[in-house]
Amino acid sequence: MPTMRKKAGLLRLIGRLRWIHVAPLFAVLTLTAWAFASPVGASPDDDYHLVSTWCALGGSDACQPTADEQFRYVSTAFHSVTCYALVSTRSAACQDQAGLALDGAKNETYRGNFQHKYPGVYYGTMRLFAGDDLQRSALVMRLFNAAVFVGLATALSVLLNVSRRQTLLWGWLVSLVPLGVFLIPSNNPSGWAITGVGTAFLALLGWFESSGKRRWALGALYVVGIVMAAGARGDAAVYAAGATIVASLLTAGMRREWFLRSILPLAGLIVIGLLFLTTMQTDVGLQGFAGAGSAAVPGLGGGSVPGLGGGSTKPTGGLALAAYNLLMLPYLWTGVWGTWALGWFDTVLPAVVPWAAGAAFVAVAFAGIGLLNRRKATAIAGVLAVLIVLPVYLLTVGGDAVGGQLQPRYLLPLIVLLALVLVTAPPGSRTVRFTRLQTFAILGALALANLVALQVNIRRYVTGTDRQGLNLDSGAEWWWPGLQVGPMAVWLIGSISFAALLAALWPELRRKVVEPLNEASGNFTHVISQNN
């Protein structure tokens, strides 16, 4: 009897399953494919970040103190892993020669978070997964980070009302391909900065707009978001504060209820402030980015931007430099859609990636501009102002031109915030919605961008870019030792599950929804009709 009842219960559960319920699984698969698409050390400054992880919370076998506070004795493996960095024709096979054993040779280094340049939460958390096997540990960290992103996004989708769920989906989709999907499942704190800022904005919006238990759960997610962002990078702390302010502004009503609820964001700002003060990245605001141990940007950037306004015309100081940076700014922004190379700026993406992913952003964001009220306009103006002034100021103060020092990944959390704000429907307004073919065009463009970017990314590491071809398995010089699944399979899994994810999300994105007028009544969102 009990087994039968259990079986009937299971059947009922299966009966209730909808395609949308598979979405988290597809998202995990997509990000897992990206986690395996790059070898250890592949994201910018990963030698720095890996060392910082192993040295966090008092260090480990692979990281010992030295007499000098600014240095540590660390395994040379952390440096060796990046042997292919900046040389796009070199595959990751050079790691085998260099050796990735953590118990091998050690040397003294200053490249690590020894002076609190970065906040400690990210490295402290990653330290929990830092074991004796560098590759295995790094992979576990990546999978953990991917799971955290998908877990938070799923929890938010469940807790938010239908209209805000669309905000979440469109906002994340149009801002994460390809740089976001590269960074989230990586060993780079930029991944947390992205996850944290977006989560904090959505959760706080929900905190103000919903009621009951959901509200408290959303409040908790807000706290998770700001701690992740402000605990990963100093600039992300500033963005988290921005997300807090924007969400508060969008929902502000001068009533007792709102003031009571705004205690949470106020407390949030204090937490952010505290985390920010634990870092020294604050200096960046004054001195430009030159100090924070960042990689020189070759090719598209530093010396000469091929094609785009680079070379001989670059000014060297003052107003002219500011003007140049202002006019070249879109090149920095669009870096998140792939005008900049991935990894150590050595994985150049073909033009179809930035134009497909960028066009998806432009089309969706523009539809969002069509749904405007005064406070949303103010919020957009504010975020845009930061997106313009911050990079232009930092670059110009540091004497740099667009392409040097300041990388798109620093701005990505802010672009995520911009995307989310743009697709936030004002109260009483319908949400962003497209015809069936338009929706197909947008999602198709995103799936295409992901497909191409993932292939190019894997190709760059298995053979280097000096070999090309569809088949990633043939002539592979490097792959994860002991992994049953080959490069080709990882590519196919990653691109198919992303396409499947988009297909599963389709009905949700096409649903006709009106954001409720009453700001604190998220439960009463009425779905006008399913589909069409």
Added chain:
Amino acid sequence: MAAMRRESGLRALIRKLRWIHAAPLLAVLTLTAWAFASPVGASPDDDFHLVSAWCALGGSDACGPGTQESTRWVSVAFDSATCFSQVSTESAACQDDAGLELDGAMSETDRGNFQSEYPGVYYATMHMFAGDDLERSALVMRLVNLTLFVGLATSLAVLLPQSRRQTLLWGWLISLVPLGLFLIPSNNPSGWSVTGVGTAFLALLGWFEGTGRRRWALGALYVVGIVMAAGARGDAAIYAAGATIVASVLTVVLRREWLLRAILPLAGLAVIAVLLLTSRQAGVGVHGFGVGVGGTVAVPGIGDAESAPTGGIALAAYNLLMLPYLWTGVWGTWALGWFDTMLPAIVPWAAGAAFIVVGFAGFGLLTKRKAVAIAGVVAVLVVLPVYVLTAGGNTVGNQVQPRYLLPLIVLFALLLVTAPPGSRTVRFTRFQTFTILGALSLANLVALQVNIRRYVTGADQQGLNLDSGVEWWWAGLPVGPTAVWLIGAASFAALLAVLGPELRRKVVAP
């Protein structure tokens, strides 16, 4: 009495004036600024095109027969005019040292349309303005070309119904900044390709949809359009045929009336074919661009990366994935002029985003036949460059230039914003419209500045003030570089402002 009546008539006329009536003037001003923004010889292969103009219709003092059929004795000025080409730091002042007098030294050249590589209509028409003064003649040609464009667009705007007027305006606006604005008032036959293909499409659409005298006027404009396109370049002849087919597909109804009207496009296709057969550019489709088509220049820039493959399917795949770089060249990812006037990233992204959002809105208004037409144009936009490049062993970035594809992108834009019968037209909120027009106006402002800067001092000097330290400017022109920039930028912004209400009008297509 008579004078009074005339005066009240004038007053009545003035009262009838609306802001929209200033639009053609503002368009002329914008394009005139662009005409003066580059020295003679500034558009790609202009030495070839100028020689061809002076040598057309039996030649001139500056062009005598050569020792062979394929050569001519021409003034060295045609080559000297391009002394700055491909060296972005070199201002146009080098023209003064080289000298632009047509009665100076002559040399023998094979760079010119001596073997009918191009159709003859464009060069022959330009030949009518080819006098003894190279600069003056070239400027007159530019002004003629821009007047033709504005005249045709204005006539079409008057003759077409409101919904198609919006098609015209949106279509031209989102596809012409900055490359179109550079080419239309230039000495390059690509300008006529652009004007011709767009005009032919709109006029033929009107021919099928209109009635009475308007219809005949539109039919006449269609003929002008195809002759301009097919008379300028061989590939534009193919695009003109494409425009003819697309407009016919959009309006086809298998009734006697339509079939009768279809005689015009059929005759049009015959004219196009005849013009195409007079040129040898047809060979391009088979051999790729590698062989002697008008002596194209090597293109510096992104395309030729180390990872570029060298043959076969890999090359085709590479070209396919890099294709957006070629398309977006028309919005400024490619440098203007002889690929030596690099535009800052704001230009392609502002102008390209304007195209994306307007095109995407048009994509939302779909019928089956419009979908078929779009699929056809996109297929050509994909297959043609990939095939031609790959067959010639080239990668994106070489040989095939964005200006070759521009007429097709104009056609694509026009098609996208064509509202199906009974459907509302493309329309945006006030703020959205402002954003689009603002982006276009910004792209024009920046591109015009960068373009003028490149020639007055070379790109090695920068700064807002184009007048300070100029090394080159038009001899005897009382208007300085900064003034030309401001006139061009302000009149384009004013043009967009004037067109605003027309673009925002709620209209349903007939």
